[in-house]
Every structure is written in C-alpha cells, then in structure tokens.
Amino acid sequence: MWERLWQLLFPDQCHGCGRFGTLVCPVCIAQLERYGGDIPVCGAAHFTIAFVYAGVLRSAILVVKYARQRRLGSALGQLLAAQPWVSGDAVIVPIPGSSQRIAQRGYDQAVVLAQAVATSRHRPLSQQLVRVRQTTAQAKLNRRQRQQNVAGAFMWQGGVPPTQIVLIDDICTTGATIAAAIAAIHHAGPCQVHVVVLARGAK
Ligand SMILES: [Zn+2]
Secondary structure, three states, rough: OHHHHHOOOOOOOOOOOEEEOOOOOOHHHHOOOOOOOOOOOOOEEEEEEEEOOHHHHHHHHHHHHHOOOOOHHHHHHHHOOOOOOOOOOEEEEOOOOOOHHHHOOOOOOHHHHHHHHHHHHOOOEEOOOEEOOOOOOOOOOHHHHHHHHOOEEEEOOOOOOOOOEEEEEEEOOOOHHHHHHHHHHHHHHHOOOEEEEEEOOOO
C-alpha cells in the first residue's frame, strides 16, 4: 500500500526525456547507441557489450554511481537482461566495486545490476567473487597500469565455482578488471565464463 501511495506522490519519470511511467522509457532505449566494436581479450568464453557509454545511458550510469539512485540501477539491469545474450544454466555474478565507493553510495552498482539481471532472467545470483585488495581509480591509468592495478584484486570464495558463470559489470574500458576477475575464478576451478557488460567506455 505504501508503495502505491509513493508511486502516486512520486510517479516514475524517464531519466532521459522526463516522460512519466518508467525510469528509462522505450523511446530513449531505442535511441541508445548499440556497441559493435572490438571485444577485449580477457579469457571469456563469450563477451557481450550492449551499448556505447554515451548519451542518456552515460548520464544514467553516472547517476546510479554517484547520486544514490538504486532503482534506476535496477532499471538498467532489466534493460541489460532484455538484450540478446544467452544465459543458459549460468549463475549470475557481479564484479564487485571498491568498498570505499560502495560505502559512500550505500550499494554496489554492479550488484544492483546483477540482481536485476538474475531476477529478470530467472537465474541464481552469486556474490562469491570478492575484492581482496582495494585498487585506485582506473580512469587516469593506461592499459598496462590498469592491468597492474587490478592484478590479484579478486578472489573466488567458498569452494569450486559453478560450471557456467555470467559476469556482469556496468562499464568496460580496457577489460583489465574483467580479466582479473576471470583469472580469479579460473584459479578456483574450471568454469566457462561469459561476460555481459552494459556499456563500453572510451579508452
Ligand atoms: Zn525517455
């Protein structure tokens, strides 16, 4: 009942155009630039990057990251789940963000995305991939520095990984973080890792 009252008082509004009814409307989704470029080499069995990090999607991701808009994060997760990639029998796994930034914002945006993907695709979610070392922000580093920065940053906790995993992340730039995450999973046991990313950032 409270949720209904809340919806009446504060109806959902599209982040892109302000239209009422959804957080990201179909018109704005149709205008997003699909990604068709190269895919980073990182040990993934399949790699899907849905969109280019630009326009409405870029500003929506930034709002989820810095302005505590968790529900918009879930809407982006649903958008990612609706894209044509195969989840099969895979377990959905987010690439965890840095704990400092999670503390600032109150949630991990990759986890919010992955939860929405898991729910939409009716797949289980696992958070056994953990960050064991904090890393500095990647934005100002070159490719080699990024690889060094994230090497050994992740660990798979709690035994052998499932046979198939779909790794979820919001932005991929060089793929260094994803490569480090996949290395950590493979270190724990054999596993086919598929990567599904919302947007490709500029290098
Ligand atoms: Zn819109």
